[in-house]
Amino acid sequence: MDCPSPSQPNWLEILRRAEPDRVVWIRERDLQEELLQEYREALHAICGSLAGECSLAGGEPLKTWEQIERLLMHFRNWGVTRTSVVVTTGGGALSDAVGFAAAIWKRGVRLIHIPTTPLAAVDAAWGGKTGINWGGSKNQLGTFAPPLIVHVDARWMRTLPSREFHAGLAEVAKHALLDKTAFAACSDNLPPWPPSAQGHLAWTQFLKQSAQVKQNVVQEDPEERGVRCILNLGHTVAHAIEAFTASSTEPWLHGEAVAVGLHFALFEMSQLALSERPREAQAEVQAARMVQWLHEYVPVPNIWPFGAHDLWAHMVHDKKNVANEVRDVAWRGVGEVVWPVHWKKDSFEATWNAFVRSWNNAHSDDSN
Protein backbone atom coordinates (compact mmCIF):
# COMPACT_ATOMS: atom_id res chain seq x y z
CA MET A 1 0.00 0.00 0.00
CA ASP A 2 1.39 3.43 -0.96
CA CYS A 3 1.26 5.89 1.87
CA PRO A 4 1.51 9.64 1.40
CA SER A 5 3.94 11.55 3.57
CA PRO A 6 3.83 15.08 5.00
CA SER A 7 7.05 15.88 3.11
CA GLN A 8 5.54 15.11 -0.33
CA PRO A 9 5.38 17.83 -3.00
CA ASN A 10 2.59 20.34 -3.08
CA TRP A 11 -0.88 18.75 -3.19
CA LEU A 12 -1.83 20.63 -6.36
CA GLU A 13 1.19 19.19 -8.13
CA ILE A 14 0.12 15.69 -7.00
CA LEU A 15 -3.39 16.38 -8.27
CA ARG A 16 -2.04 17.57 -11.64
CA ARG A 17 0.18 14.50 -11.97
CA ALA A 18 -2.79 12.24 -11.20
CA GLU A 19 -4.33 13.40 -14.52
CA PRO A 20 -7.91 13.00 -13.30
CA ASP A 21 -10.76 13.01 -15.81
CA ARG A 22 -12.89 14.78 -13.18
CA VAL A 23 -12.28 16.41 -9.82
CA VAL A 24 -15.07 16.70 -7.26
CA TRP A 25 -14.92 18.54 -3.95
CA ILE A 26 -16.85 17.57 -0.80
CA ARG A 27 -16.46 19.67 2.29
CA GLU A 28 -17.83 20.84 5.62
CA ARG A 29 -20.40 23.60 5.88
CA ASP A 30 -19.42 26.80 7.67
CA LEU A 31 -15.84 27.06 6.43
CA GLN A 32 -14.30 30.48 5.73
CA GLU A 33 -15.58 31.95 2.49
CA GLU A 34 -12.30 33.63 1.47
CA LEU A 35 -10.36 30.41 1.99
CA LEU A 36 -12.94 28.46 -0.01
CA GLN A 37 -12.53 30.94 -2.82
CA GLU A 38 -8.72 30.67 -2.69
CA TYR A 39 -8.86 26.87 -2.88
CA ARG A 40 -11.60 26.89 -5.54
CA GLU A 41 -9.43 29.07 -7.76
CA ALA A 42 -6.43 26.79 -7.17
CA LEU A 43 -8.50 23.73 -8.11
CA HIS A 44 -9.87 25.43 -11.21
CA ALA A 45 -6.33 26.29 -12.27
CA ILE A 46 -5.48 22.57 -12.26
CA CYS A 47 -8.63 20.96 -13.59
CA GLY A 48 -10.49 23.66 -15.51
CA SER A 49 -13.74 23.29 -13.62
CA LEU A 50 -14.95 21.02 -10.88
CA ALA A 51 -17.28 18.23 -12.00
CA GLY A 52 -19.10 18.45 -8.68
CA GLU A 53 -19.00 20.35 -5.44
CA CYS A 54 -21.07 20.07 -2.27
CA SER A 55 -20.94 21.09 1.37
CA LEU A 56 -22.34 18.87 4.11
CA ALA A 57 -22.96 18.98 7.83
CA GLY A 58 -19.97 17.02 9.11
CA GLY A 59 -19.45 15.19 12.36
CA GLU A 60 -20.58 11.74 13.45
CA PRO A 61 -24.08 11.88 11.83
CA LEU A 62 -22.33 11.73 8.45
CA LYS A 63 -20.97 8.26 9.24
CA THR A 64 -24.18 6.38 8.41
CA TRP A 65 -25.17 4.08 5.59
CA GLU A 66 -27.92 6.55 4.49
CA GLN A 67 -25.35 9.31 4.08
CA ILE A 68 -23.08 6.98 2.11
CA GLU A 69 -25.92 6.33 -0.32
CA ARG A 70 -26.40 10.09 -0.74
CA LEU A 71 -22.69 10.47 -1.48
CA LEU A 72 -22.80 7.61 -4.00
CA MET A 73 -25.72 9.31 -5.75
CA HIS A 74 -23.66 12.50 -6.00
CA PHE A 75 -20.82 10.48 -7.54
CA ARG A 76 -23.23 9.01 -10.08
CA ASN A 77 -24.72 12.42 -10.94
CA TRP A 78 -21.28 13.95 -11.31
CA GLY A 79 -20.05 11.09 -13.51
CA VAL A 80 -17.21 10.12 -11.16
CA THR A 81 -15.06 7.36 -12.68
CA ARG A 82 -12.07 5.34 -11.53
CA THR A 83 -9.76 7.99 -13.00
CA SER A 84 -11.43 10.82 -11.08
CA VAL A 85 -10.18 12.37 -7.85
CA VAL A 86 -12.37 13.19 -4.84
CA VAL A 87 -11.08 16.07 -2.70
CA THR A 88 -12.38 16.25 0.89
CA THR A 89 -12.14 19.24 3.20
CA GLY A 90 -13.36 18.42 6.68
CA GLY A 91 -12.95 16.79 10.04
CA GLY A 92 -12.20 13.13 10.65
CA ALA A 93 -15.84 12.11 10.35
CA LEU A 94 -16.10 13.64 6.89
CA SER A 95 -12.84 12.09 5.63
CA ASP A 96 -13.92 8.72 7.10
CA ALA A 97 -17.36 8.82 5.41
CA VAL A 98 -16.37 10.33 2.06
CA GLY A 99 -13.27 8.13 2.04
CA PHE A 100 -15.49 5.06 2.50
CA ALA A 101 -17.88 6.13 -0.27
CA ALA A 102 -14.95 6.81 -2.61
CA ALA A 103 -13.36 3.46 -1.74
CA ILE A 104 -16.44 1.45 -2.69
CA TRP A 105 -17.49 3.53 -5.73
CA LYS A 106 -16.44 1.54 -8.80
CA ARG A 107 -13.99 -0.35 -6.54
CA GLY A 108 -12.05 2.74 -5.57
CA VAL A 109 -11.67 6.36 -6.59
CA ARG A 110 -8.57 8.32 -5.64
CA LEU A 111 -8.73 10.76 -2.74
CA ILE A 112 -7.05 13.90 -1.48
CA HIS A 113 -7.82 14.95 2.09
CA ILE A 114 -7.61 18.53 3.34
CA PRO A 115 -8.26 18.23 7.10
CA THR A 116 -10.05 21.02 8.97
CA THR A 117 -9.49 19.84 12.56
CA PRO A 118 -6.22 19.10 14.39
CA LEU A 119 -7.39 15.53 14.98
CA ALA A 120 -7.94 14.97 11.28
CA ALA A 121 -4.68 16.78 10.42
CA VAL A 122 -2.48 14.56 12.58
CA ASP A 123 -4.53 11.38 12.72
CA ALA A 124 -7.82 10.62 10.94
CA ALA A 125 -6.89 11.82 7.44
CA TRP A 126 -3.69 9.76 7.51
CA GLY A 127 -3.22 6.05 7.38
CA GLY A 128 -5.95 5.09 4.92
CA LYS A 129 -8.59 3.83 7.33
CA THR A 130 -12.12 4.85 6.35
CA GLY A 131 -15.33 3.89 8.08
CA ILE A 132 -18.90 4.42 9.12
CA ASN A 133 -20.90 3.40 12.15
CA TRP A 134 -23.34 0.51 11.76
CA GLY A 135 -25.57 -1.68 13.90
CA GLY A 136 -24.93 0.52 16.92
CA SER A 137 -21.13 0.16 16.77
CA LYS A 138 -18.48 2.66 15.73
CA ASN A 139 -16.49 2.14 12.54
CA GLN A 140 -18.05 -1.27 11.85
CA LEU A 141 -17.90 -0.87 8.08
CA GLY A 142 -14.77 0.39 6.45
CA THR A 143 -11.86 -0.07 4.13
CA PHE A 144 -8.21 0.77 3.84
CA ALA A 145 -8.03 3.52 1.20
CA PRO A 146 -4.91 5.68 1.51
CA PRO A 147 -5.27 9.14 -0.02
CA LEU A 148 -2.89 10.41 -2.71
CA ILE A 149 -1.89 13.13 -0.26
CA VAL A 150 -3.08 14.89 2.89
CA HIS A 151 -2.73 18.66 2.62
CA VAL A 152 -2.51 20.38 6.03
CA ASP A 153 -3.31 24.10 6.30
CA ALA A 154 -4.14 25.32 9.82
CA ARG A 155 -6.09 28.29 8.44
CA TRP A 156 -9.07 25.98 7.91
CA MET A 157 -9.26 25.42 11.66
CA ARG A 158 -10.10 29.04 12.52
CA THR A 159 -13.84 28.34 12.31
CA LEU A 160 -13.62 25.30 14.58
CA PRO A 161 -15.00 25.83 18.13
CA SER A 162 -12.12 26.32 20.56
CA ARG A 163 -13.10 23.24 22.61
CA GLU A 164 -12.86 21.02 19.50
CA PHE A 165 -9.56 22.58 18.46
CA HIS A 166 -7.90 21.99 21.81
CA ALA A 167 -9.31 18.49 22.27
CA GLY A 168 -7.75 17.47 18.93
CA LEU A 169 -4.32 18.36 20.29
CA ALA A 170 -4.46 15.31 22.57
CA GLU A 171 -3.41 13.23 19.55
CA VAL A 172 -0.42 15.57 19.14
CA ALA A 173 0.55 14.79 22.75
CA LYS A 174 0.19 11.07 22.03
CA HIS A 175 2.52 11.36 19.05
CA ALA A 176 5.00 13.35 21.16
CA LEU A 177 5.10 10.49 23.66
CA LEU A 178 5.90 8.08 20.82
CA ASP A 179 8.63 10.02 19.03
CA LYS A 180 11.64 12.10 20.14
CA THR A 181 11.39 14.69 17.31
CA ALA A 182 7.69 15.28 17.94
CA PHE A 183 8.39 15.46 21.69
CA ALA A 184 11.05 18.13 21.15
CA ALA A 185 8.61 20.12 18.96
CA CYS A 186 6.23 20.31 21.92
CA SER A 187 8.79 22.31 23.88
CA ASP A 188 8.86 25.07 21.25
CA ASN A 189 6.64 28.03 21.95
CA LEU A 190 3.54 27.88 19.81
CA PRO A 191 1.68 31.03 18.81
CA PRO A 192 -1.62 31.49 20.66
CA TRP A 193 -4.72 30.09 18.98
CA PRO A 194 -6.30 31.55 16.87
CA PRO A 195 -3.05 32.94 15.51
CA SER A 196 -2.05 35.77 13.24
CA ALA A 197 -1.29 35.14 9.55
CA GLN A 198 2.31 34.22 10.38
CA GLY A 199 1.19 32.06 13.29
CA HIS A 200 -0.81 29.82 10.97
CA LEU A 201 2.38 28.74 9.30
CA ALA A 202 3.89 27.76 12.64
CA TRP A 203 0.78 25.75 13.54
CA THR A 204 0.67 24.12 10.12
CA GLN A 205 4.30 23.10 10.43
CA PHE A 206 3.75 21.81 13.96
CA LEU A 207 0.75 19.69 12.92
CA LYS A 208 2.59 18.29 9.89
CA GLN A 209 5.47 17.23 12.09
CA SER A 210 3.09 15.44 14.40
CA ALA A 211 1.38 13.73 11.44
CA GLN A 212 4.74 12.31 10.42
CA VAL A 213 4.73 10.15 13.56
CA LYS A 214 1.53 8.41 12.48
CA GLN A 215 2.90 8.02 8.98
CA ASN A 216 6.07 6.37 10.21
CA VAL A 217 4.07 3.83 12.18
CA VAL A 218 1.58 3.25 9.34
CA GLN A 219 4.36 2.69 6.83
CA GLU A 220 5.68 -0.10 9.04
CA ASP A 221 2.23 -1.66 9.53
CA PRO A 222 -0.25 -0.38 6.93
CA GLU A 223 -2.99 -2.89 7.75
CA GLU A 224 -2.79 -2.71 11.52
CA ARG A 225 -1.48 -6.18 12.16
CA GLY A 226 1.22 -5.29 14.67
CA VAL A 227 3.13 -2.16 15.64
CA ARG A 228 0.27 0.19 14.65
CA CYS A 229 -1.33 -0.82 17.96
CA ILE A 230 1.02 1.58 19.76
CA LEU A 231 -1.18 4.37 18.36
CA ASN A 232 -3.73 3.18 20.93
CA LEU A 233 -1.66 4.73 23.72
CA GLY A 234 -4.13 6.37 26.13
CA HIS A 235 -7.11 5.07 24.17
CA THR A 236 -8.20 2.10 26.31
CA VAL A 237 -9.29 4.40 29.12
CA ALA A 238 -10.35 7.08 26.61
CA HIS A 239 -12.83 4.79 24.84
CA ALA A 240 -14.33 3.80 28.18
CA ILE A 241 -14.72 7.48 29.19
CA GLU A 242 -16.34 8.29 25.84
CA ALA A 243 -18.67 5.31 26.07
CA PHE A 244 -19.63 6.15 29.67
CA THR A 245 -20.33 9.84 28.99
CA ALA A 246 -21.86 9.40 25.50
CA SER A 247 -25.43 9.17 26.71
CA SER A 248 -25.01 11.75 29.50
CA THR A 249 -25.94 15.43 29.27
CA GLU A 250 -22.23 16.30 29.09
CA PRO A 251 -20.52 13.91 26.67
CA TRP A 252 -16.75 14.22 26.55
CA LEU A 253 -14.98 14.85 23.27
CA HIS A 254 -12.67 12.09 22.06
CA GLY A 255 -9.58 14.27 22.56
CA GLU A 256 -10.55 15.15 26.13
CA ALA A 257 -10.94 11.47 26.93
CA VAL A 258 -7.57 10.75 25.26
CA ALA A 259 -5.94 13.49 27.34
CA VAL A 260 -7.10 11.76 30.54
CA GLY A 261 -6.04 8.41 29.07
CA LEU A 262 -2.55 9.81 28.49
CA HIS A 263 -2.37 11.35 31.98
CA PHE A 264 -3.31 7.91 33.32
CA ALA A 265 -0.64 6.17 31.20
CA LEU A 266 1.97 8.61 32.53
CA PHE A 267 0.80 8.01 36.10
CA GLU A 268 0.89 4.24 35.58
CA MET A 269 4.50 4.59 34.44
CA SER A 270 5.41 5.98 37.87
CA GLN A 271 3.79 2.90 39.47
CA LEU A 272 4.86 0.23 36.95
CA ALA A 273 1.56 -1.53 37.61
CA LEU A 274 1.45 -3.01 34.11
CA SER A 275 4.85 -4.35 33.22
CA GLU A 276 8.20 -5.09 34.75
CA ARG A 277 9.96 -3.28 31.94
CA PRO A 278 12.06 -0.50 33.54
CA ARG A 279 11.55 3.18 32.84
CA GLU A 280 13.91 5.10 30.59
CA ALA A 281 16.31 7.29 32.58
CA GLN A 282 14.55 10.45 31.36
CA ALA A 283 11.01 9.12 31.64
CA GLU A 284 9.99 10.97 34.83
CA VAL A 285 11.21 14.31 33.46
CA GLN A 286 9.57 13.68 30.09
CA ALA A 287 6.30 12.68 31.76
CA ALA A 288 6.28 15.83 33.88
CA ARG A 289 6.83 17.96 30.81
CA MET A 290 4.02 16.28 28.88
CA VAL A 291 1.63 16.56 31.84
CA GLN A 292 2.31 20.31 31.80
CA TRP A 293 1.80 20.50 28.00
CA LEU A 294 -1.49 18.63 28.25
CA HIS A 295 -2.70 20.96 31.03
CA GLU A 296 -1.83 23.97 28.87
CA TYR A 297 -3.27 22.79 25.53
CA VAL A 298 -5.91 20.17 26.28
CA PRO A 299 -8.19 21.19 29.14
CA VAL A 300 -10.53 18.43 30.31
CA PRO A 301 -13.96 18.67 32.02
CA ASN A 302 -13.76 19.28 35.78
CA ILE A 303 -16.47 16.81 36.65
CA TRP A 304 -15.62 13.13 36.22
CA PRO A 305 -18.92 11.28 36.62
CA PHE A 306 -17.29 7.82 36.32
CA GLY A 307 -15.29 5.69 38.73
CA ALA A 308 -12.86 2.81 38.28
CA HIS A 309 -15.71 0.31 38.31
CA ASP A 310 -17.62 2.12 35.51
CA LEU A 311 -14.54 2.35 33.30
CA TRP A 312 -13.65 -1.29 33.86
CA ALA A 313 -17.18 -2.35 32.88
CA HIS A 314 -16.71 -0.65 29.49
CA MET A 315 -13.10 -1.75 29.01
CA VAL A 316 -13.75 -5.41 29.63
CA HIS A 317 -16.52 -5.53 27.04
CA ASP A 318 -14.18 -4.54 24.25
CA LYS A 319 -14.03 -7.49 21.86
CA LYS A 320 -10.22 -7.30 21.70
CA ASN A 321 -10.06 -8.62 25.26
CA VAL A 322 -10.13 -12.16 26.55
CA ALA A 323 -10.69 -13.84 29.90
CA ASN A 324 -11.58 -10.71 31.85
CA GLU A 325 -8.24 -9.09 31.10
CA VAL A 326 -7.88 -5.83 29.24
CA ARG A 327 -5.10 -5.27 26.73
CA ASP A 328 -3.38 -1.89 26.82
CA VAL A 329 -0.24 0.01 25.81
CA ALA A 330 2.19 0.97 28.60
CA TRP A 331 4.55 3.95 28.30
CA ARG A 332 8.13 3.76 29.63
CA GLY A 333 9.73 6.87 28.08
CA VAL A 334 9.49 8.81 24.80
CA GLY A 335 9.34 6.22 22.00
CA GLU A 336 9.47 3.37 24.52
CA VAL A 337 6.15 1.60 24.79
CA VAL A 338 5.17 -1.93 25.73
CA TRP A 339 2.34 -3.70 23.87
CA PRO A 340 0.38 -5.68 24.75
CA VAL A 341 0.17 -5.45 28.53
CA HIS A 342 -2.80 -6.81 30.45
CA TRP A 343 -4.86 -5.17 33.14
CA LYS A 344 -6.70 -7.28 35.67
CA LYS A 345 -9.72 -5.76 37.37
CA ASP A 346 -8.09 -5.28 40.80
CA SER A 347 -4.87 -3.75 39.52
CA PHE A 348 -6.72 -1.39 37.18
CA GLU A 349 -9.12 -0.20 39.85
CA ALA A 350 -6.35 0.33 42.42
CA THR A 351 -4.19 2.24 39.92
CA TRP A 352 -7.14 4.34 38.68
CA ASN A 353 -8.13 5.24 42.25
CA ALA A 354 -4.54 6.23 43.07
CA PHE A 355 -4.43 8.29 39.85
CA VAL A 356 -7.63 10.15 40.75
CA ARG A 357 -6.31 10.89 44.26
CA SER A 358 -3.09 12.26 42.80
CA TRP A 359 -5.03 14.29 40.18
CA ASN A 360 -7.31 15.77 42.86
CA ASN A 361 -4.34 16.66 45.07
CA ALA A 362 -2.57 18.40 42.19
CA HIS A 363 -5.73 20.30 41.28
CA SER A 364 -6.55 21.34 44.82
CA ASP A 365 -2.96 22.69 45.01
CA ASP A 366 -3.69 24.67 41.81
CA SER A 367 -6.71 26.35 43.34
CA ASN A 368 -4.92 27.29 46.61
Ligand SMILES: NC(=O)c1ccc[n+]([C@@H]2O[C@H](COP(=O)([O-])OP(=O)(O)OC[C@H]3O[C@@H](n4cnc5c(N)ncnc54)[C@H](O)[C@@H]3O)[C@@H](O)[C@H]2O)c1
Ligand atom coordinates in the same frame (compact mmCIF):
# COMPACT_ATOMS: atom_id res chain seq x y z
N1 LIG B 1 -9.68 7.00 9.98
C1 LIG B 1 -8.93 7.08 11.05
O1 LIG B 1 -7.82 6.55 11.11
C2 LIG B 1 -9.42 7.86 12.22
C3 LIG B 1 -8.55 8.15 13.28
C4 LIG B 1 -9.04 8.93 14.33
C5 LIG B 1 -10.36 9.37 14.33
N2 LIG B 1 -11.17 9.05 13.28
C6 LIG B 1 -12.56 9.52 13.24
O2 LIG B 1 -12.54 10.94 13.21
C7 LIG B 1 -13.77 11.43 13.75
C8 LIG B 1 -13.49 12.62 14.64
O3 LIG B 1 -12.88 13.61 13.85
P1 LIG B 1 -12.73 15.13 14.35
O4 LIG B 1 -12.22 15.18 15.74
O5 LIG B 1 -12.00 15.82 13.27
O6 LIG B 1 -14.23 15.62 14.50
P2 LIG B 1 -15.45 15.72 13.48
O7 LIG B 1 -15.09 15.39 12.11
O8 LIG B 1 -16.56 14.96 14.12
O9 LIG B 1 -15.77 17.28 13.57
C9 LIG B 1 -16.21 17.85 14.79
C10 LIG B 1 -17.26 18.92 14.49
O10 LIG B 1 -16.62 20.07 13.95
C11 LIG B 1 -17.17 20.39 12.66
N3 LIG B 1 -16.04 20.95 11.91
C12 LIG B 1 -14.99 20.29 11.39
N4 LIG B 1 -14.09 21.16 10.90
C13 LIG B 1 -14.59 22.40 11.11
C14 LIG B 1 -14.11 23.71 10.87
N5 LIG B 1 -12.90 23.94 10.37
N6 LIG B 1 -14.89 24.75 11.22
C15 LIG B 1 -16.10 24.54 11.80
N7 LIG B 1 -16.60 23.34 12.09
C16 LIG B 1 -15.85 22.26 11.74
C17 LIG B 1 -17.78 19.10 12.16
O11 LIG B 1 -18.84 19.33 11.26
C18 LIG B 1 -18.28 18.47 13.46
O12 LIG B 1 -19.52 19.03 13.82
C19 LIG B 1 -14.43 10.26 14.44
O13 LIG B 1 -15.53 9.81 13.66
C20 LIG B 1 -13.36 9.17 14.48
O14 LIG B 1 -13.88 7.87 14.42
C21 LIG B 1 -10.73 8.31 12.24
Ligand SMILES: [Zn+2]
Ligand atom coordinates in the same frame (compact mmCIF):
# COMPACT_ATOMS: atom_id res chain seq x y z
ZN1 LIG C 1 -7.75 9.04 19.04
